[in-house]
Amino acid sequence: MAVKAVIMAAGQGTRMKSDLPKVLHLVAGRPMIQWVVDAARGVGVDQIMVVVGFGAEAVASALPDDVDTCLQSEQLGTGHAVQIAIEALGDVSSHTVLVLSGDTPLLQSAALKALVEPNGPDRPAAALLTAEVPDPDGYGRVLRDEQGQVVGVVEHKDATAGQLAINEINAGIYAFDGARLVEGLRSLTNDNSQNEYYLTDVIGYLANQGLAMSGVKTDIGEVAGVNSQAHLADAGAVMRRRIAVDWMENGVWIQDLDQVFISADTVIEPGAQLYAGVQLQGACHVGAGAQVGPDVFAVDSRIGPRSVVTYSVIRDSAVGADVRVGPYASLRSGVVLEAGSKVGTFVEMKNTNLGEGATVAHLSYMGDANIGPDTNIGAGAITCNYDGVDKHRTEIGARVLIGSDTMLVAPVTVGDDAMTGAGSTISRNVSARALAVGRAAQREIAGYADRIDKRRKAKEERS
Numbered sequence: 001m002a003v004k005a006v007i008m009a010a011g012q013g014t015r016m017k018s019d020l021p022k023v024l025h026l027v028a029g030r031p032m033i034q035w036v037v038d039a040a041r042g043v044g045v046d047q048i049m050v051v052v053g054f055g056a057e058a059v060a061s062a063l064p065d066d067v068d069t070c071l072q073s074e075q076l077g078t079g080h081a082v083q084i085a086i087e088a089l090g091d092v093s094s095h096t097v098l099v100l101s102g103d104t105p106l107l108q109s110a111a112l113k114a115l116v117e118p119n120g121p122d123r124p125a126a127a128l129l130t131a132e133v134p135d136p137d138g139y140g141r142v143l144r145d146e147q148g149q150v151v152g153v154v155e156h157k158d159a160t161a162g163q164l165a166i167n168e169i170n171a172g173i174y175a176f177d178g179a180r181l182v183e184g185l186r187s188l189t190n191d192n193s194q195n196e197y198y199l200t201d202v203i204g205y206l207a208n209q210g211l212a213m214s215g216v217k218t219d220i221g222e223v224a225g226v227n228s229q230a231h232l233a234d235a236g237a238v239m240r241r242r243i244a245v246d247w248m249e250n251g252v253w254i255q256d257l258d259q260v261f262i263s264a265d266t267v268i269e270p271g272a273q274l275y276a277g278v279q280l281q282g283a284c285h286v287g288a289g290a291q292v293g294p295d296v297f298a299v300d301s302r303i304g305p306r307s308v309v310t311y312s313v314i315r316d317s318a319v320g321a322d323v324r325v326g327p328y329a330s331l332r333s334g335v336v337l338e339a340g341s342k343v344g345t346f347v348e349m350k351n352t353n354l355g356e357g358a359t360v361a362h363l364s365y366m367g368d369a370n371i372g373p374d375t376n377i378g379a380g381a382i383t384c385n386y387d388g389v390d391k392h393r394t395e396i397g398a399r400v401l402i403g404s405d406t407m408l409v410a411p412v413t414v415g416d417d418a419m420t421g422a423g424s425t426i427s428r429n430v431s432a433r434a435l436a437v438g439r440a441a442q443r444e445i446a447g448y449a450d451r452i453d454k455r456r457k458a459k460e461e462r463s
């Protein structure tokens with residue numbers, strides 16, 4: 001039977017103590033709800049309907065275009081949320097309806113497949129995921145009869161002392177026969193301790209009709225809801241490990257699984273090596289044989305094959321093949337390091353293109369610059385790119401030697417094969433193959449130490 005999915009995501013998530021709607025908190029760099037959408041997609045659903053309420057616009061705009069939303073303006077309970085979704089979906093009588101929550105980011109498609117299969121005449125009217133847990137506090141409890149058949153779910157707040165002792169919990173993830181779901185929703189009342197329309201009451205209603213229910217036990221680790229910042233961190237840790245293990249299975253070497261963070265949208269080629277303390281955020285790409293870390297923070301950047309990057313920060317930049325970066329370099333944004341180039345210790349770069357084989361080895365700032373191939377920027381050289389009002393570019397040709405501590409006052413151009421003297425302030429263009437020196441001429445005062453000695457002696461005699 002074809003499957004449609006409903007994802008409930010209208011609640012605020014007050015325990016997060018955050019203005020951000022709960023389902024938009026990030027797990028491994030993606031909003032929680034996106035993980036749930038992906039899990040639903042993995043089952044091959046033909047429509048996904050997300051119920052939005054708190055922060056409706058923000059949630060809706062975080063969703064992919066092919067996901068539909070419907071508005072539950074007042075949160076009257078999970079049963080009410082699904083009612084609204086069904087109105088938006090239209091006729092579901094020939095569908096299985098998968099009902100999920102937006103706050104279970106660790107859910108995987110395999111568990112959902114177990115719910116929507118088996119198909120055919122034996123298909124239960126409803127199947128739900130359950131888990132046995134040592135501490136069922138707060139969850140709905142699964143009620144079974146003597147034969148072990150599921151006959152209902154009772155909410156924690158409505159449970160008797162005997163029911164509270166049950167440690168099989170309702171994970172809040174279901175696959176309903178569409179027609180039966182509609183029938184069950186019609187039967188709901190809010191006559192309970194929370195005055196809410198409980199989706200869970202549909203299970204009891206259908207069981208009462210003598211229909212078969214199926215409770216599929218799963219691991220709580222996969223279905224646990226995120227309700228607090230601590231839960232979010234726990235889910236993040238599980239996801240981080242999952243992603244790292246996936247890349248390891250693909251031939252990536254990782255020094256310490258618990259000390260790398262790889263966003264869901266990062267791609268790593270086999271043979272790359274990640275040392276401890278690496279964070280790859282946004283959409284990064286790491287080439288084969290690259291060595292990254294220890295302690296590298298990269299966002300939306302590329303690190304080319306065989307490049308070595310240590311103790312550095314890289315944002316919105318592209319490091320080519322066979323490049324060395326760091327230790328302690330900061331590529332702020334818009335930096336392109338071409339093949340075989342080198343950026344060394346305490347170097348900051350922004351909007352700069354460093355040509356093939358060129359080096360900026362020590363203590364420099366290169367901003368808004370073009371640096372040609374095989375050029376060497378000496379220690380401490382700086383592009384003075386800002387005049388207090390506007391930014392200007394520095395153009396440096398091929399095979400140039402920029403002397404240590406050169407100040408390049410932009411806009412300025414240095415021709416191919418030119419040189420600048422150490423300590424120069426270069427504010428006019430330098431011709432190709434020329435040496436430019438822009439510093440005070442050195443002068444010498446002979447015997448200056450004698451004058452100092454005299455002054456010291458005079459001072460001693462006064463005291």
Ligand code: UD1
Pocket residue numbers: 008009010011012051053072074075076077078079080081101102103138139140141153154155169170171172197198199200225
């Ligand atoms: C629900 C189940 C409980 C189960 C638990 C698993 C009910 C009545 N109870 O309880 O048996 O053990 O999940 O985590 O269903 N939501 C809406 N609109 C609403 C109410 C909720 O969209 O009017 C959304 C929430 O944003 C959330 C999800 O539905 O994503 C679950 O709601 P929540 O209030 O967390 O239900 P629980 O009390 O945890």
Ligand code: CA
Pocket residue numbers: 225227
């Ligand atoms: Ca919950």
